[in-house]
Amino acid sequence: DAKTTQPPSMDCAEGRAANLPCNHSTISGNEYVYWYRQIHSQGPQYIIHGLKNNETNEMASLIITEDRKSSTLILPHATLRDTAVYYCIVINQGAQKLVFGQGTRLTINP
Amino acid sequence: DAGVTQSPTHLIKTRGQQVTLRCSPKSGHDTVSWYQQALGQGPQFIFQYYEEEERQRGNFPDRFSGHQFPNYSSELNVNALLLGDSALYLCASSDQAAGGSYEQYFGPGTRLTVT
Numbered sequence: 001d002a003k004t005t006q007p008p009s010m011d012c013a014e015g016r017a018a019n020l021p022c023n024h025s026t027i028s029g030n031e032y033v034y035w036y037r038q039i040h041s042q043g044p045q046y047i048i049h050g051l052k053n054n055e056t057n058e059m060a061s062l063i064i065t066e067d068r069k070s071s072t073l074i075l076p077h078a079t080l081r082d083t084a085v086y087y088c089i090v091i092n093q094g095a096q097k098l099v100f101g102q103g104t105r106l107t108i109n110p
Numbered sequence: 111d112a113g114v115t116q117s118p119t120h121l122i123k124t125r126g127q128q129v130t131l132r133c134s135p136k137s138g139h140d141t142v143s144w145y146q147q148a149l150g151q152g153p154q155f156i157f158q159y160y161e162e163e164e165r166q167r168g169n170f171p172d173r174f175s176g177h178q179f180p181n182y183s184s185e186l187n188v189n190a191l192l193l194g195d196s197a198l199y200l201c202a203s204s205d206q207a208a209g210g211s212y213e214q215y216f217g218p219g220t221r222l223t224v225t
Contacts, residue, residue, distance in 0.1 A: 034213075041218075042216075042218055043114070043200050043202070043216030043217050043218055043219050044153065044200070045216065046213050046214065046215070049213070085152075087152060096143075096165055096166040097143065097155035097166060097168065098143075098155065098202075098214060100145075100152030100154070101152055102151070102152055103152055
């Protein structure tokens with residue numbers, strides 16, 4: 001599985017868009033980009049995933065660059081409840097496990 | 111619809127003892143994965159069970175073993191506990207028929223403390 005690089009921490013004001021970057025320069029053609037988050041004292045929660053195209057769901061948007069070497073998770077209107085550690089994971093098709101890195105600790109400030 | 115449930119919530123054991131953690135997957139899910147999360151670290155994959163068989167294993171010693179039952183629930187057993195086994199143990203379930211194990215639903219975890 002390709003390695004990912006994320007900033008260790010970020011801050012964002014409540015109500016603003018939170019943009020979380022992830023570098024995955026060694027990603028291969030059949031690897032997906034997945035995002036999970038972990039709120040304090042809870043298990044990780046699936047957010048969104050994509051292969052090539054940008055994706056949007058009720059929680060977030062995922063923007064993947066054309067060369068697929070990086071991506072950005074966008075929380076359009078961050079709330080205090082979005083404070084969590086966000087993990088960007090690249091998964092090979094057919095893989096059975098999630099490989100978590102250190103993630104980005106996102107703090108939403110009032 | 112119940113999500114993934116784990117028991118117990120917290121557990122304190124002594125070095126050398128054995129522990130069994132339990133997990134019930136989300137309704138409709140047939141695959142269970144176990145992860146260990148040390149304080150301040152991301153979860154680390156222990157193993158995955160599907161059709162009552164261990165399908166893949168992470169870099170964990172044989173002291174860690176598991177089982178999956180016909181109703182898809184699962185147990186994680188750890189023998190000869192070490193202080194370093196203190197961690198949050200997470201169970202995640204997924205549906206093979208839905209396209210793989212990528213989208214996993216996690217339980218709240220069991221906090222194990224070894225003294």
